[in-house]
Amino acid sequence: MVGSKTSAPPIPALTLLKTLTPTELFITFSKIGMSGFGGVLPWARRTLVEQDKVLSSEEFSAILGICQIVPGPNILNLAVCIGSRLCGAKGAFAAALGLTLGPICIVMLLAVLYQHYSNLESVQGLLRGISAVGVGLIASTGIKMLRDEFQYPAMLLVVALTVTAASYFHLGLGWVVLLVSPLALLLAFKKARK
Amino acid sequence: MGILFSLFLKLSAFSLIAFGGINALLPSLLELSVYQERWIDLQTFADYFAIAQAAPGPNFMTVTLIGWHVGGVLGALLATFAIAWPSSILVYFVQRLILSMNDEQKKKAIQYAAAALAIGLVLSSAWQIALQINRSYAAYGLTLLTIGLTVFTRWHPLYLIALGAALGTMGLI
Numbered sequence: 162m163v164g165s166k167t168s169a170p171p172i173p174a175l176t177l178l179k180t181l182t183p184t185e186l187f188i189t190f191s192k193i194g195m196s197g198f199g200g201v202l203p204w205a206r207r208t209l210v211e212q213d214k215v216l217s218s219e220e221f222s223a224i225l226g227i228c229q230i231v232p233g234p235n236i237l238n239l240a241v242c243i244g245s246r247l248c249g250a251k252g253a254f255a256a257a258l259g260l261t262l263g264p265i266c267i268v269m270l271l272a273v274l275y276q277h278y279s280n281l282e283s284v285q286g287l288l289r290g291i292s293a294v295g296v297g298l299i300a301s302t303g304i305k306m307l308r309d310e311f312q313y314p315a316m317l318l319v320v321a322l323t324v325t326a327a328s329y330f331h332l333g334l335g336w337v338v339l340l341v342s343p344l345a346l347l348l349a350f351k352k353a354r355k
Numbered sequence: 356m357g358i359l360f361s362l363f364l365k366l367s368a369f370s371l372i373a374f375g376g377i378n379a380l381l382p383s384l385l386e387l388s389v390y391q392e393r394w395i396d397l398q399t400f401a402d403y404f405a406i407a408q409a410a411p412g413p414n415f416m417t418v419t420l421i422g423w424h425v426g427g428v429l430g431a432l433l434a435t436f437a438i439a440w441p442s443s444i445l446v447y448f449v450q451r452l453i454l455s456m457n458d459e460q461k462k463k464a465i466q467y468a469a470a471a472l473a474i475g476l477v478l479s480s481a482w483q484i485a486l487q488i489n490r491s492y493a494a495y496g497l498t499l500l501t502i503g504l505t506v507f508t509r510w511h512p513l514y515l516i517a518l519g520a521a522l523g524t525m526g527l528i
Contacts, residue, residue, distance in 0.1 A: 194412050198513045201413050224450075230469035231449050233442020234415040235376040241443045242450050253447060261435060264412025265419055269431055271406050272423045279402065283524050288405040290523020293494040294515050295408035297501025299378045300481035304506055306474045316471045323475020327382075328482050334383045335372040341472055349468035353460045 181215060181247050183255035189213055190240050190259035195267075201236045201260075209243065216243070236260065313352045319345045359426050359433055361392070366418060366437035373442065375473035375480075377415040382483040384418065394425050401488040409516055415439075493528050 181189065189208065197204045202225075209215045216224075224246070228238035237257055244256030278284045310316045319341060326337045365387060373380040381404070388394045395403070403424070407416035415438055422434020456462055489495050497519060504510050522528055 196411060197413065198411050198516075226466050227450050227453050228446060229376075229473065230465055231442060231446040232373040233370050233376075233446065234373070234413055234438065236413045237415070237439055238442060238446040241446050245447055245450070250447070253443070257439065257443060260413065261439070264410065264416055265431060265435060267412065268406060268410050268416045268419055269423055269428065271410055272403075272420055272431075275402065275406060282526070285402075286523040286526050286528060287520050288402045288523065289490070289494060290497065290519035290521070290528045291409050291516055292401050292405035292488050292519075293497040293523075293528055294501045294519030295404060296481055296485045296488060297498040298408070298505065298512055298515065299381075299477060299484070300498070301502045301505035302378065303474050303477035303481060304502065306470065306477070310471060310474065313467075316467065319468075319471040320475040320478070323472060324479045324482075327476065327479035334374070334380065334476070337476065338372060338374050338472065341475070342468065345468035345472050346464065349464040349466075349471070350460075352467050353464035 181252075183244075183248055183251045186244050186247060186252050187255040187259035189215070190244075190256045191263055194260040195263045197236075197264075202239075205236065205239060215247070313348075313355070315348050316345075316352060319348060358394075359430060362394070362422060362425050362430065363433050363437045365392070366422075366434055367441050370438050370441040371445065373438075374469070375476035377413075377418070377438075379473065379476035379480045381417070381480050382487075384421070385484070385487060388421050394421060397487065399424065404484075404488065409520070491528065493522075497522065497528055 193201060193205050193208050196208075206218075206221055210218050210221050224242050225235075225239060228235050228242055231238055237260060240256035240260045241253040244252035244254070246252075248255075275284075307317075307320065310320060322344065323337060323341050326332045326340055327334070332340065369380060369383065369387075372383075385397075385400055389397050389400050400421075403420040404417050407414060407420060410416060415435070418438045419431050419435045422437075423431040426433065453462060453465075485495065485498055489498060501515050501519070504515060505512070519528070
């Protein structure tokens with residue numbers, strides 16, 4: 162292999178505990194998608210690392226880290242990353258499809274029920290209750306992540322600037338990202354050098 | 356076909372700016388679908404948000420439901436595909452780029468920056484969505500209770516959703 166050049170940058174191989182075919186990936190991610198009440202990510206870790214032993218806990222965290230810096234649905238990014246690491250583009254496709262197909266069918270079923278019963282007062286109340294909890298769940302995701310930032314308080318400036326730009330000045334998401342990312346990167350490099 | 360095409364285009368663009376995941380995107384999604392395009396009204400958006408929270412599966416099912424509302428089964432599939440394909444292709448290549456990067460410090464810095472940005476976006480999202488969706492002091496109280504219970508206890512989110520559903524059905528929220 163000395164002196165040979167490959168067109169794509171080589172990817173370090175996973176220390177696979179198991180190999181999966183696209184069909185198996187589809188089934189594994191179907192399980193993850195369908196069991197993910199109140200957030201799919203914890204279930205993904207439980208299934209892939211603890212039950213099926215597809216990857217180690219460190220590898221899972223490393224891949225998740227990459228998925229969280231890229232825009233888009235984090236859990237879907239995770240399916241694409243793990244699927245492609247295990248069996249290329251086919252694997253990515255199989256994992257993504259497995260993750261989404263079941264839940265799509267369920268929410269469409271619920272949407273039909275909603276059409277029929279949304280005029281009932283109890284159903285309206287039920288949904289109001291759930292959405293109030295849902296907002297709280299999103300806020301607490303942010304608050305839990307915020308606790309880690311106190312290790313390097315300068316980063317809190319980035320959080321504050323983001324909140325101000327988005328909530329006070331009502332800038333669109335794209336503008337907020339453009340505005341805040343230079344400062345975020347600057348401080349992040351300082352934090353990484355520490 | 357016009358409305359489905361527009362749905363597909365706009366959601367595809369959203370996929371590429373959804374830093375911090377779908378939770379951070381919700382206010383933009385609400386702004387687009389309720390106030391700009393008028394695909395659905397605010398109440399329906401709030402209800403779809405609740406259904407997506409209560410159903411198993413990824414949280415981007417809110418997007419699927421908006422698609423359903425606009426164009427039935429085809430709309431649902433199209434909306435889901437639109438929110439998914441651009442970021443999926445991006446992450447496929449970014450993964451290769453980052454894994455082939457030898458500079459540990461650079462890798463860490465990028466993750467720190469993204470994390471801080473995501474926290475800010477998710478917190479603002481919760482705040483903006485609360486202002487739009489919560490209609491009563493009781494609803495705000497329930498939101499605060501949820502935050503308190505998830506931050507200070509190890510309660511499973513499903514219990515909290517059940518609690519919200521029960522209180523709501525009794526007409527308290």
